[in-house]
Amino acid sequence: MGAEWDAVVIGAGAAGLVAAAHAAERGRRVLLLEKGRKPGVKILMSGGTRCNITHDCDARGIIEAFGPNGKFLHSALAALGPREVVALFEAEGVATKVEDTGKVFPVSDRAVDVLDALLTRLRRSGAALATSEAVTGIAAQPEGGFRIVTATRTLTAEKVLITTGGKSYPGCGTTGDGYGFAAAFGHTVTATRPALVPLTVQPAWVAELRGITLPDVTLKVTENGKVLTSRRGSTLFAHFGLTGPAPLDVSRSVSGHASPASLVLEVDLLPAEPEAHFDEYLRAESLASGKKQLAGVLAEKLPRRVCDQLLALCGMPAERKAAALSKPDRQALVASVKRLRIPLRGTLGFEKAEVTAGGVSLGEVDSRTMQSKRQPGLYLAGEVLDLDGWIGGYNFQSAWSTGWLAGRNL
Ligand code: FAD
Structure with missing residues (x-):
């Protein structure tokens, strides 16, 4: 019997929303699972509720903001760079502006407009979204594909994408669950610490x-x-x-x-x-x-x-x-x-850190597809990876880009 879903995406934050929509637009049957009552909570509180969606620079500028790990982002930025991110939001009716610092914001200064745009695109894509449904375990099945366990049900999927974020601002649902999921498949998780704090x-x-x-x-x-x-x-x-x-x-x-x-x-x-x-x-x-x-x-x-x-x-x-x-x-x-x-x-500390430094080791993830090198069919994107950039829209850019590339390959 085939899996219920072509792909299950775990975590409806920046990376998960983009990935689920993009995969569904490419004809995949996608379910996006979110632990919280609402998707995209961090987007709403970001940039002082204005959401600094990206930085006005080229791919090289983004890569630089992530230090030595930044080169991992080459393919993701080629798939969806800062200019494409702006185009993506403008296409959903969110006009953007560049401030003197190079930070890009919606003209409305309302993070809720950014989230609404993503949810509109998600709905149009046909991807299903289930909220208040925390994933507690993922297991590979001997016959291929995965079993995904939540508090209320067990699901099957051909592919799984982990976009559970880091462990900063744990009140938003980001309590580091993805590190445990990845480690269970043999991934190394480099020591995590608060960043942008x-x-x-x-x-x-x-x-x-x-x-x-x-x-x-x-x-x-x-x-x-x-x-x-x-x-x-x-x-x-x-x-x-x-x-x-x-x-x-x-x-x-x-x-x-x-x-x-x-x-x-x-x-x-x-x-x-x-x-x-x-x-x-x-x-x-x-x-x-x-x-x-x-x-x-x-x-x-x-x-x-x-x-x-x-x-x-x-x-x-x-x-x-x-x-x-x-x-x-x-x-x-x-x-x-x-x-x-x-x-x-x-x-x-993590309570007030905008991002988490450390995370799933980049050497164990194929940067051209975001697929795990440890477990075929498993993908990782966003802040769960060992990526943390400067303040200024770089971290969302990384989440949008890696999410988009993962979505393309799901
Ligand atoms: P997240 O957006 O954190 O999403 C992860 C999602 O996974 C959450 O919704 C969570 O509930 C869900 N989840 C976790 N575990 C499970 C589970 N077991 N089952 C189901 N769902 C689960 N970056 C910028 O570039 N610009 C800004 O202006 C900016 N401002 C910020 C302001 C604040 C206060 C904070 C805290 C962060 C800010 N950031 C900003 C950083 C940015 O929000 C993150 O880098 C980005 O959200 C990471 O995206 P993500 O999709 O990887 O994870």
């Missing part, structure tokens, strides 16, 4: 600056003076530490470290201004505007609350006049602006 810090003064955003800083994660990673971009002070694009992008090297509390974040608060230039600015101001308060001189460059804090860290009273700036004080101030040291504590 806010940083927690040791000094209490950081919390005093909560709510302040600095649009352009450079962050370096250092260990005994050695730079582990660095990133330039916007940073937001929060009650727990630091968040925003730059902190999130460096976070994977913090969460992956055996003792994060031994790491120090070195911050350049004015990366566009060379150190000698800034030193000269302070020197010139102390001569030309000696009656001005130092905090006022600094406030020409940085928010006033940050300036007050920097002066306090250097042991200088906020009301000190610019004329009273000695050379050693000036050097201390330059160092605190260009090389501010913030000892780290760690991260907010």
